[in-house]
Amino acid sequence: MKSLHTKKAPLFIFNPFGKIEFYKSQIKECIVSFPNEENFLEALKKEYKPNTLCHNDFVQGNILYSDTKDYLIDYEYAAKNDYRFDIASFFSENNIHYIDQRDQFYQSYFDWEIDPMIDVQVQAFERMEDILWGYWANMLYEQRGEQIYFDLSLIHISEPTRHWAIS
Secondary structure, three states: OHHHHOOOOOOOEOOHHHHHHHHHHHOOOOOOOOOOHHHHHHHHHHHOOOOEEEOOOOOHHHEEEOOOOEEEOOOOOOEEEOHHHHHHHHHHHOOOOEHHHHHHHHHHHOOOOOOOOHHHHHHHHHHHHHHHHHHHHHHHHHHHOOHHHHHHHHHHHHOOOOOOOEO
């Protein structure tokens, strides 16, 4: 991930805030809601720095492993974004909730020079991703009527604190 984040970023931005608004605009009957969503997103926008090439879809299925090398595939959403978005995606999509696991990642990513606030910042991006993918799943459930999207939308609201790091 760090290697990807050091590459030259393209001019186009993956704007999660714009995507949230787009997904919400496509929904006729909302099945998801997030407490204090508007205030939270406005506060996060002030901290948002889209200046890094990001994958923007760090799910387990997009990481392939071999005996000699690991591969990141599916660059459909790759664009300039805030690097904390990718870290948050990696943690949430791979169920990395324990602080010792996160610290191990941070030590490697930041070469042992860790900002003590980084996990708080990443957790904020995890919450934002719950909002983003919750509305995305709601929109697709409404458009396609497939149960998987209904289930995905509920995952993002049923455990609102699932991302808070556990000691």
